[in-house]
Amino acid sequence: MSVLTQRLNRLRCTYSVLLRLYDKGSYVQQMIASSERGFSNHLTCTSYIYHVARKPHQRREFAVLSTDQQVDRQRTPNGSEKPKSQKKTENEYAHSFFLNSVNYSMTVMKPIRTYSHVTNEEALGLLKQNWSLMTSEEILSAIKKLSYNICCNKDDCISPIKYINAFNTLDIEKLNDNDLMAIMRYLVPFQSFLNHGFYNSFCERLDKECVKRFVQLNINEMLLLCDVMYQIMRYKKSEYIWYCMRKLGNKPQKLTSKQLVQVLFFLNLCRKTPINMYELEYQLERCINELSINELAIAALGFFKTGTRIRNIIFLEEIMKKTIAELDAIDSVSIGGITKLIRYSMQLQTIPTFQKLLKLLPQYVPRFTLMSLIHIVHAAAKVALYDEDLINEIIKRFNNEIETARLKDIERLIFSLxxxxxxxxxxxxxxxxxxxxxxxxxxxxxxxxxxxxxxxxxxxxxxxxxxxxxxxxxxxxxxxxxxxxxxxxxxxxxxxxxxxxxxxxxxxxxxxxxxxKSSLCSFLDKKYFKEYSHGPESSRRKRLSTDVLQTCQELFNTTSDISVIRLLPHYATPDIVFCLDEQNQLVPSEKYLSQFPSSDIIHVNEKAPENVRWIALVMAPHGLLIRNNNLPTGLLAAKLRQLPIIGYTPIMISYILWEKCTSPQEKCDYIKELVFRTNEKLSNK
Structure with a gap:
């Protein structure tokens, strides 16, 4: 072994010992040595019997810490082993990341790893006592023992009903601040009771008590207590966390990059943000290079879950570029979180960078979970950005795992396809x-x-x-x-x-x-489809339709009998419709078209003029053409397929070809070529 290798090994050993001393040896350490310190990736697991003397009137408590975490494995077709996929929610993943990172050791409560064996008989004896008469010290001791009992007897636990009287009569107001914080640490194992009303009521009382006492802590203490509340209440809304986020979020310049990530994690839990998120976006942009890609993903979920778009296009591109640069290091949950924020915040200017990201992803498909892959393809579909290799790989993966896919995953995939x-x-x-x-x-x-x-x-x-x-x-x-x-x-x-x-x-x-029912169809028509006609004049779709209409009016030298109307009520974009005879002359059509309610399909029936051709110019603006090949998206293709069924000849007006016509005369020639050539072909049939 070389001298350099020996010294590196000594450094790794020294580093793990320092970590044990730093955390006082009270729980298992699992740390990956930081590359910034020059260490290679190395997982250090320690295990030993730990004992500590408690107060004189209490007995000694012992605990044996497990050596490592068992991982179930399964065989791959070639005989190798791979870990079974364990689905984690995004919040569970984020909190697990904090627990396993030394950067958050001061603001995250580690799990209790030291506990004595408390039998069910002893626990039942505690629950039968009158908790309203207990002293603070007795309450702390009782909660601690009940917590140990839950940890020791997971397969033979006491019915939650037995806890009702104790938690309903527990007077937390008489506890001092230190005792209250100590009790909260031991309440984490009780989170399995969250489906029971008595425990939820207790958590609400505890939450309000924290608001009364602990809103003036320093930043690290506040984040630590928020973490404790999260572990106790999980997905229940916490008033204390909400107040803390309002206080910390209003002065983001005082937060370190790591504290900012945690604040965004807690804002994710709040859902409705109590602060101006743009300030956090600005601060996150400033410290993006101090964060790993997985930390950035946790922060991204804070924006997405609060319904906040990234406003700064340059920052959104920086997120994409960082994702591209660190694809080898990104976790599956992280890529899902980042692509959700990209989808929600996407701007036309950022599409080229997103396309570069999509080009690199096919080789990573086997490493990501199906749910994350669905988020990726969903983001691509949002801007009609098609990557054949990526889509084919995801389809193969989905076909193999369809039985385990969520219904929402199926919906998003079919929407994208x-x-x-x-x-x-x-x-x-x-x-x-x-x-x-x-x-x-x-x-x-x-x-x-x-x-x-x-x-x-x-x-x-x-x-x-x-x-x-x-x-x-x-x-x-x-x-x-x-x-x-x-x-x-x-x-x-x-x-x-x-x-x-x-x-x-x-x-x-x-x-x-x-x-x-027809009344329901009319309601849906008003809710989803009639809004288009009242959209802003500056929209690209509106401009394209208006420009084509003016060109048609110039071509036929009239403003009548050229209608802008929705022939099919289940499509929002109206069509430009007119009627031509065999000599390519306009035939009056406005009266016929105007007789139909907006929620009816406008068929060409026996009441329509005879020996004529009904032309429907179908607009194909941004968003209705696939960006890579300029073919119509599924919705536009369906419209082009259905219009002939009701008697119209659809002619697609692509915004790409239209914008190549620079003068009014070129636009007239373009429409004339499309319409008259089509009409002649139909007449010759």
């Missing part, structure tokens, strides 16, 4: 349909009952691709199923119901199942 207009003959669609059929009343029954809207959206996205599993559609169109979703309040229905209803009428004439 419908956006990219992926071939309806792809096996992924039949696999999804068969999975839903096989599990609707069995393994997914509870999931569908909890999220009925999600299942209906899946079928709505399939309809965009001209895929209609009518047996499943009949289920979601049934009045009883609609009631599950909205319970009489139809504002909860998604726009996919409108797409599904109208598409069935057009493309599945043999369908005999239930449809939506």
């Amino acid at each position: 419908s956006t990219f207009n992926i071939d309806p003959n792809n096996s992924i669609y039949s696999n999804v349909i068969e999975e839903l059929r096989a599990t609707w009343d069995t393994s997914r029954a509870h999931e569908i009952s909890e999220h009925p809207q999600v299942a209906s959206c899946i079928l709505g996205y399939l309809a965009i691709l001209n895929i209609y599993p009518t047996d499943l559609i009949e289920r979601v169109m049934a009045p009883s199923y609609l009631h599950k979703i909205c319970k009489g309040n139809y504002i909860e229905l998604s726009r996919e119901y409108s797409v599904l209803d109208y598409s069935l009428r057009l493309e599945v004439p043999e369908y005999n199942g239930p449809f939506l």
